[in-house]
Amino acid sequence: MGQSSVIKFYSGEQIPLELHKVRVVQKLNLKPVDERLQATEASGFNSFLMSTRDVFLDMLTDSGTNAMSDQQISSMLVADDAYAGSQSFDRAKQAVADVFGKKMFLPVHQGRAAEHVIFQALVKPGDVVPMNYHFTTTKAHIEIPGGAIDEIYTDEALKIKSTFPFKGNIDIGKLKALIAKHGADKIPFIRMEASTNLIGGQPFSVENLRQVRAICNEHKIMLLLDASLIGENAYFVKQREPGWQDKSIGEILLTLCDMADLVYFSSRKVSSTRGGGICTNSVELFDKLKDLVILYEGFLTYGGMSVREIEAMAVGLRETQDETCISQSPSFIKYLVETLDAKGVPVITPPGGLGCHVDAGGFLPHVPQSEYPAGALVAAYYIASGVRTMERGTISSVRDANGNDVLADVELMRLAMPRRVFTLSQVKYAADRLIWLYENRNLIGGLKFEFEPAVLRFFLGRLRPTSDWPTKLVAKFKADFGDSL
């Protein structure tokens, strides 16, 4: 169903095309550079503390920020508002069955709520959960009931520059060794995350999942699939994995989900709404989880979601089968990554599924990790462009028991690309200002904490620059751009 948004141009130009039209618009503010500097200072050099009033393009996250379709919005008007037995739920359940191939469905209020319920039911103290890579909320919810995670990604996964098409694969050799070391009874399940979020939205292959499934069968271990970004993973399979070019996204989705005993997802991502869900064909698993859903989320036909969201989720899940919809964000990301890469800006390759990830370590080699290069780059880029991005580096980690910073494996600035939100000229603008910044990178200095919360410091922490570098950056911007914003 649908077609990819990569269309052949007579001119030979390779650009993605918006295969939708814009019918509701929101005015954006591109403020002058002096005001952008003030807004950065007022937010403690932390993009989480900014108001969208000061933001031009909001590339902070893809969570809950995808554009909804006209079909989704109109479905909300026919929602069946009932505490129990709502027909909206029946429609969502049918969509889950058609798209993911799982007959039993438990709605929850968002992705992390699914993790809370599943891991509380399945993880015991001392358990180890192997996975291709963790997500922040996943790790926390496995550790609360006393479990630990073990990431067994391949050697390619953390390389910035790579041509490996499936950086989200699990390393099969390491998985076998891990099972031999701990014993299958210490492993409640293996978790595979589609389009691994924290390493750049990178997919795994069908072949890799098949190998994992075979190991699960051999050792009688369950396989869990985090399907929050499964649409993009299916798209990459079609693009990159031999033998899948002629299959539809719908067929690939069913193939992937069929291998998992349990599938869960954040609807904030996969279906461009709110909410989340858990689905399975196992009565035993369903029975284990359903009481916890009632306890923590709500009755089984709404699970903490409004029925309007459930309706829109059902439509959004079906749109995940549509290649036109699902290819939009990856094709824009590819365009952005290739544009930046061609100018020497260090970005993660190959392009992934939820955003463009800039290697702040390579961008700012003169800023030591103790001065948070990724955080500094986020602030500098906002000053240069009005584009809000997210730090994924040392600020996003926590201090060790002695109070020392735990330096991140990689210092990244993420430009998230919510689905069908930005136009190509906006993406070109984002690239243009970042290329300018790269050519002026020697002007950017570091940051230090002014106020540092004990938990999840990246959300509410306040920082300040280690010198007057932001003022110098603004002066250079004015020299180069004159009166232009």
Ligand SMILES: *Cc1c(COP(=O)(O)O)cnc(C)c1O
């Ligand atoms: C966002 C995300 C989650 C958590 O979902 P929320 O709806 O934000 O709670 C879990 N797993 C992955 C892979 C995600 O990207």
